[in-house]
Amino acid sequence: MDHALINSVFTPTAVNKHETKGDVTTRVAREILDQETAARDAKTERLRAARLAREAAEASIPAAPAAKKTAKSSARKAAK
Incomplete structure (x- = not known):
């Protein structure tokens, strides 16, 4: 496969020579988590x-008064 084509599609990120693959993974994972945390906090504030x-x-809307019991329903309960 042509490496130029692969590099044009999957551009490698500039990695510091002193940064290992584990460091890169950790950094990217923390960036993702920070973005998710920021999105979650924004959603929480909006909600x-x-x-x-x-x-x-x-x-500001006054509550509706409670419905009064009718004599008919009270009589039914007393008959039971």
Whole structure:
């Protein structure tokens, strides 16, 4: 297979001569984890803001009064 073609598709990253393959793997894994953590934190903040906005909207709407029991349903329970 042509190495020029492979290198054009899979460009090798510039690696410090002192950085071993294990170091590269560790660095890349930490970068991925940092990106995932940042995305998770952003999502958490977005959901928290949405929840607080929903709770504020619900607090401004007065609660409906509780339904009163009818005499008919009370009489049925007493007959049992």
